[in-house]
Amino acid sequence: NAGVMQNPRHLVRRRGQEARLRCSPMKGHSHVYWYRQLPEEGLKFMVYLQKENIIDESGMPKERFSAEFPKEGPSILRIQQVVRGDSAAYFCASSPEGRASYEQYFGPGTRLTVT
């Protein structure tokens, strides 16, 4: 059973461009979570999604950031008009339906660098 997959692993964008980060949860998992980790800081929750639904987006910046988890395909975290402060590691995690919520399986992350 493949783990959580994220791509790209590294992404470089210039200020003002768009960044699209993809996350494929573990097989059989229907819950997806996105977290952001700034350099030398802890992980911060951004958004929690189930298929076609955003359940909790309390950690998402109000502007420029959006997330989706379509019925088919990976979950996408989209950052429009990136700024240098968006440079961070973005981790995706998944958990199965009906299983322990604190037992989440994390992907390897996407490291976004904004130049």
Added chain:
Amino acid sequence: LAKTTQPISMDSYEGQEVNITCSHNNIATNDYITWYQQFPSQGPRFIIQGYKTKVTNEVASLFIPADRKSSTLSLPRVSLSDTAVYYCLVGEDSSASKIIFGSGTRLSIRP
């Protein structure tokens, strides 16, 4: 979500047993205690979870006293590869929800 307090950093040597204690005075009846490990440049990895007394798996043991106001993650015979940040989390486990990560404990293992 109950607030947790754990040491910012700890040092130890290869072959030693390492115990990391986490305080959670406001833990609620339905809360579980969960520990994660994060290596540099990697995503966190679930280590162990418990509710009371003692839980053991192939990686670690988790000791929880009767009042549940603290817990201790025990790593037996650590090696250099155990150098990582360890996060203690407390919360209700009845349904999937976000994880609030604190600062964690940065464990450094020396030869």
